[in-house]
Amino acid sequence: MRFTDKVCLVTGGTSGIGRATCVRLGAEGATVVALGRDPADGAETVDIITKNGGKAIFLACDLADSQAIADTVHEVITKYHRVDVLVCDAAMMTFEPLADLPLEKWDTLMLVNLRSLAQLTQLCLPHMPKGSAIVAISSVHAHQTTAGVVPYATSKGAMEAFVRGMSRELDFRKTRINAVAPGAVDTPMLWNNPNVKNGNETIDKATVGKPEELAAAIAFMASHEASFIHGTTLTVDGGRLAQL
Template identity: 85%
Template sequence: MRFTDKVCLVTGGTSGIGRACCVRLGAEGGTVVVLGCDKADGAETVRLITKAGGKAIFMACDLSKPRAISGVVKKVLAKYHRIDVLVCDAAMMTFDHLVDLPLTQWDLLMLVNLRSLAQLTQLCLPHMPAGSAIVAISSVHAHQTTANVVPYATSKGALEAFVRGMSLELDRKQTRINAVAPGAVDTPMLWSNPNVKNGTEKIDKATVGTPEELAAAIAFMASSEASFVHGTTLVVDGGRLAQL
C-alpha cells in the first residue's frame, strides 16, 4: 500500500473529488486528515474511510481565514509531528461578468483557491520528510475557459504557475510538487454551475469523469511511483482539451 504510515492532509475533503481522494488515500494505508467547513460532511468522509478499515480524522477549517489555516496545521503537527502528503483541492467559483462582480468576491475566491495553497505550502514544508509530495488541484479552465468564471480561471492559471515556480525551489527527492487539472467531473460543483445549467458551457456526458478517477490520478502523483514527476500538471479530462 503506497501510503502506509503516511500522514495525508486534504483540503476540500468533504465532498466530490476531495472526498474521493481522502477515501483512496485511506484505502492505501494513509492516515487522512480531512479538512473542510461542514462537520456533518466531514464526519461522513471519515465514516467512509474507517468503515473500509482506514484511519481518518476531520478538522474544520475555513480556508478564507489565514488564522484558521495556521491553527489547523498546528493541530495536525501536534498530533502527528509531520505531513507526508498535502492535497489542496478546496475551491470556489463565481458566475458573474467581471464588471458586475464585487471585488470582495474576487478577494474571497483568491483566498480560498490560491492564497490557502501558498500558506499551506509555507507552513507544511518544514515538516514534510524526504519523499513527501504536494498535489494542487487545478482545472482545465486554466487552459480553456468560458465566460463568467474569470476569477476561477485566473486562480487556476496562477495555481499552475505557482507549482512550476515552487518546483524550482524544492529538491524533488525531498518534496515534489505537481498539479492535477480535472475536466468535467460528476460533482456538485459541476451540476450547480449556472453556465452548465443554461448551456453556456457545453458538457459532453461521454467526457464527464468520476471523482474516483480523479482520486486515482491524484494518488499516483502523490505516491513514490511518481518520484520523477515534478513541477508539472497532469490533465485528467477524458480527452476534452484534445477535442478543441
C-alpha cells in the first residue's frame, strides 16, 4: 500500500473532501491525523478509518488561531516524530459582495484558507523526510468564479501562487508541493452555498463529483507515483473549466 508507515496530517478531516481523503489514506496504510473543530465529527472520521482496519486520531484545531496550529503540530511531532504527508483541505467561504463585507470576515477567511497553509508548511517542513509531500486543496474558483465569493476566490488563487513559489524553494526529491483544484463536489459546502440555493450559481448535477473521487486524486498527488509532479495544480472538476 502506498502510505504504509506514513504519517498523514489532514486539515478539514471531519467532513466532505477532507474526511474522504482521511479514509482513503487510512485504507492505504497511513497513520492519519485528522484536524477539525468538531470533536464529534472527528470521532466519526476516526471510527470509519479504524473500523476498516486503519489507524487514525483526531485533534481539535481552529485554523484561525496560530497558537492552536503551533500546539497541534507540536503534539503531532511529539507523538510521531515526523509528517510524511500534509494535506491542507480546510476552508471557509463568505457570501457577501465585497462592498458589504466586514473586513474582519476577510481577515478570518484568509487566516483559515491561506495563512494556515503557510504556517503548517513552516512548522512541518523541518520534520518532513525524503519522499514527503504537501497537497493544498484549491478550487476552480481560482480560475473561474461568481459574484459574492471574492475573498474565497482570492484565497484560492493565492494558494496556487504559494504552491508555485514554494516549489522553487523546495528540493522535489525531498518534499514536493502541489495543489488540487476541485470543481463542484457533493459536500455540505456546495449545497449550503447561498449562490447555489438561490440559483445565481447553476450546478449541473451530472458534473458534481464525489468526495471519494477527489480523495483519489489527492492520494495520487501525495504518493510516490507522483514523484515527478511538483509546483503545479491538478484540476479535478469533471471537465467544468474545459466547457467555458
